Every structure is written in C-alpha cells, then in structure tokens.
Amino acid sequence: MPPKTCPENIEPLTDGRLYTTTAAAAYLGLSAKTLANWRVRGGPIPFQKFGRVVRYLGADLTRFVRASRHTSTSEASRSSGRAVSPDAFK
Numbered sequence: 001m002p003p004k005t006c007p008e009n010i011e012p013l014t015d016g017r018l019y020t021t022t023a024a025a026a027y028l029g030l031s032a033k034t035l036a037n038w039r040v041r042g043g044p045i046p047f048q049k050f051g052r053v054v055r056y057l058g059a060d061l062t063r064f065v066r067a068s069r070h071t072s073t074s075e076a077s078r079s080s081g082r083a084v085s086p087d088a089f090k
Contacts, residue, residue, distance in 0.1 A: 013058025018048060024056040028065065 013019070013027070024045075025032040039047060039054065045064045048055045 012062040014062065015058055017058050018055035019058060019061065021054055021056070024061055027061055 021032045021035050025035050046060050
C-alpha cells in the first residue's frame with residue numbers, strides 16, 4: 001500500500017507496482033468512489049482491468065499528481081476539469 005500522505009507532500013511511485021482502487025484513492029487523497037466514477041466517464045487516470053479486478057500503475061498516479069499542479073486558480077480552470085491530458089500517458 002502506498003504511503004498515506006497528503007498530495008502536497010506525495011512521494012513518487014516509480015516502482016512499477018499496481019495499486020488497488022482503495023490504495024490509489026488513499027495515495028491521492030480522494031475517495032474510491034471518485035476513481036470509480038472517473039473510470040466510468042473515461043477519467044484522467046489510466047487503469048488496468050483483469051476480469052473484475054481494477055489496478056492503477058504507481059507511475060500513472062504520480063504522473064497525475066504532477067500534472068495536477070497549478071500556480072493559480074485561473075490556470076486550473078483552463079484545464080476544463082481534466083487535470084491530465086490523455087496524451088500525458090502515451
């Protein structure tokens with residue numbers, strides 16, 4: 001399980017491990033339901049699915065956190081609600 005820390009002090013996950021929805025949500029400081037909703041809507045974080053099992057790659061979680069940094073509220077609003085461009089994960 002990733003370290004429980006707030007997103008401002010988040011440690012990068014670069015080990016290639018896969019994390020459960022609950023662990024990913026704790027790492028990001030979000031609810032598991034938010035991640036589930038994003039999966040349904042085609043949200044900003046890619047995920048792996050093995051049958052019914054959903055996992056998130058640690059590097060994708062770290063990339064999401066880094067891409068979500070803003071220096072002003074007007075900069076954040078220009079992202080149109082998507083914190084990360086889908087191209088960031090290619």
